[in-house]
Amino acid sequence: MSRFVDLTLNGISNGMIYAAVALSLVLIWRATRIINFAQGGMMMITTFIALSVVDAGGSYWLAFCVALASGFAIGAVTERALVRSLEGGPPLNAVIATLGLLILLQAVAGMIWGNTPRSFPPAYSIRGYEISGRHVLFGPFDTFTVLAVLGAAAALAVLFRGTGIGLQMRASAFDALAARLQGVRVTRMYTLGWALAALTGSLAGVLVAPAVFVGPNTFDAILVFAFTAAVLGGLDSPVGAIIGGLVLGLSLSYVSGYAGSSLVTLAALAILIAVLMVRPEGLFSVARARRI
Amino acid sequence: MLQVDGVTMHYGPVRALEDVSLAVPPGGIVAVLGANGAGKTSLLRTIAGLVRPSSGRIKFDGETVTLAATEDLVRRGLAYVPEGGGVIGELTVEENLRLGALWRRDRDERLRTLDEVVSVFPRLAERSGMHASTLSGGERQMLSIGRALMGRPRMLLLDEPSLGLAPIVVEQIMRVIGELRRERGLTVLLVEQNARSALSVADQGAVLNVGRVVAHGEAQQLAADAQLRHAYLGMT
Numbered sequence: 001m002s003r004f005v006d007l008t009l010n011g012i013s014n015g016m017i018y019a020a021v022a023l024s025l026v027l028i029w030r031a032t033r034i035i036n037f038a039q040g041g042m043m044m045i046t047t048f049i050a051l052s053v054v055d056a057g058g059s060y061w062l063a064f065c066v067a068l069a070s071g072f073a074i075g076a077v078t079e080r081a082l083v084r085s086l087e088g089g090p091p092l093n094a095v096i097a098t099l100g101l102l103i104l105l106q107a108v109a110g111m112i113w114g115n116t117p118r119s120f121p122p123a124y125s126i127r128g129y130e131i132s133g134r135h136v137l138f139g140p141f142d143t144f145t146v147l148a149v150l151g152a153a154a155a156l157a158v159l160f161r162g163t164g165i166g167l168q169m170r171a172s173a174f175d176a177l178a179a180r181l182q183g184v185r186v187t188r189m190y191t192l193g194w195a196l197a198a199l200t201g202s203l204a205g206v207l208v209a210p211a212v213f214v215g216p217n218t219f220d221a222i223l224v225f226a227f228t229a230a231v232l233g234g235l236d237s238p239v240g241a242i243i244g245g246l247v248l249g250l251s252l253s254y255v256s257g258y259a260g261s262s263l264v265t266l267a268a269l270a271i272l273i274a275v276l277m278v279r280p281e282g283l284f285s286v287a288r289a290r291r292i
Numbered sequence: 293m294l295q296v297d298g299v300t301m302h303y304g305p306v307r308a309l310e311d312v313s314l315a316v317p318p319g320g321i322v323a324v325l326g327a328n329g330a331g332k333t334s335l336l337r338t339i340a341g342l343v344r345p346s347s348g349r350i351k352f353d354g355e356t357v358t359l360a361a362t363e364d365l366v367r368r369g370l371a372y373v374p375e376g377g378g379v380i381g382e383l384t385v386e387e388n389l390r391l392g393a394l395w396r397r398d399r400d401e402r403l404r405t406l407d408e409v410v411s412v413f414p415r416l417a418e419r420s421g422m423h424a425s426t427l428s429g430g431e432r433q434m435l436s437i438g439r440a441l442m443g444r445p446r447m448l449l450l451d452e453p454s455l456g457l458a459p460i461v462v463e464q465i466m467r468v469i470g471e472l473r474r475e476r477g478l479t480v481l482l483v484e485q486n487a488r489s490a491l492s493v494a495d496q497g498a499v500l501n502v503g504r505v506v507a508h509g510e511a512q513q514l515a516a517d518a519q520l521r522h523a524y525l526g527m528t
Contacts, residue, residue: 164394171380171391178378183366183395183443
């Protein structure tokens with residue numbers, strides 16, 4: 001029983017990381033119909049930038065903020081410099097370009113920070129809470145992870161649902177032409193969408209970094225998990241991304257605990273294929289009337 | 293208010309408009325008539341800045357706007373309601389309306405305009421929380437015109453507002469267009485296949501055929517011209 005509790009708690013904590021990265025993929029998919037394969041590279045770069053701040057003697061929270069700010073900037077620059085120039089061509093061009101960007105970012109990171117994975121400090125203790133004499137697999141830093149991701153998701157929800165900017169972003173994503181005809185500066189909304197997505201990814205980066213060693217390829221697996229979570233949630237739905245992340249986190253935690261950790265990646269791919277075969281619109285997407 | 297001077301426009305190698313000239317005086321309603329493929333929509337898209345003319349000039353309110361961006365034209369008071377309305381089905385009726393005014397800075401002004409628009413189309417208030425995809429064709433048309441009015445435009449470009457609507461709804465929409473002109477001095481360029489209802493509300497008309505203006509004049513004259521009616525307007 002205690003093992004089940006541990007695996008569940010661990011699954012929630014990991015799931016929130018997948019949820020945050022899935023959210024960043026969904027935001028970009030919704031806005032520009034592109035799967036951003038460079039997301040793992042972007043969050044790796046922002047995590048390294050944060051690590052450099054820590055190395056230079058900066059506080060954890062300064063590094064945390066720098067990571068988010070640099071994520072925002074990298075997202076905006078990527079949209080302006082790379083995605084914008086491919087606009088109008090087949091969407092696959094932009095997807096391939098993000099793959100190219102991933103390879104570029106990994107190479108550059110190796111040149112600047114080296115290829116040896118490095119450890120990253122947590123904000124709070126990663127030691128589990130003590131419950132009836134036993135340390136569970138969930139500590140203060142896990143609490144922080146869950147709250148930070150839920151907080152970011154809530155902030156995004158308020159932005160999209162409750163503000164004029166959010167309404168303009170949604171309109172630009174649903175129907176760019178109709179939005180332009182209402183005076184919406186659609187290209188700015190795309191830039192902002194990429195920036196916010198990359199910011200969300202960079203949050204996931206600093207949250208997961210203490211549990212893994214940070215190297216140029218560290219986040220490749222997380223991107224696969226996040227993509228699976230996003231597809232699970234329907235790719236179009238931010239709420240689905242969060243739920244998909246949690247479901248995947250729990251599933252992989254049970255697989256890891258009961259069947260062996262070597263099967264985790266395989267299990268994620270199996271889930272991805274199963275979802276695509278059985279319910280390609282995602283488990284949590286509500287049936288929506290599409291425009292004809 | 294709007295002057296189109298010798299505009300020629302191509303879609304790739306295909307010429308969609310040839311040397312089209314047209315003027316809409318402030319507070320006027322001009323109808324552009326013609327069959328399918330005559331270039332009516334191309335003309336509106338060119339004026340709205342969605343496509344660039346290969347030659348010619350477009351002036352709005354005395355300023356040359358031939359190469360202006362659509363978003364900027366909206367901000368200058370030139371609103372385009374495309375065929376079918378272009379309402380965003382995934383957004384609610386209220387969100388569609390709010391969207392039309394978001395570029396305006398003053399929040400109180402925006403809310404005031406929302407009240408005005410709802411008073412023009414009370415139906416929209418009843419539907420305000422519903423997704424626009426659930427609206428009927430007539431309601432969609434009202435929403436798209438209402439949304440355009442949210443930006444307090446000085447001129448409306450309307451593309452086939454009667455398309456696919458029941459005669460009674462068409463009549464209602466034409467009546468609203470007439471009222472908007474009378475009460476607010478709104479200038480309208482109205483593109484229609486439905487010549488009869490368009491000429492009933494317009495002062496002047498122009499007939500397009502294969503990208504060229506083949507006739508223009510007072511609305512009543514056009515409506516009375518037997519040859520024109522037969523050849524281009526499908527009226528009996």
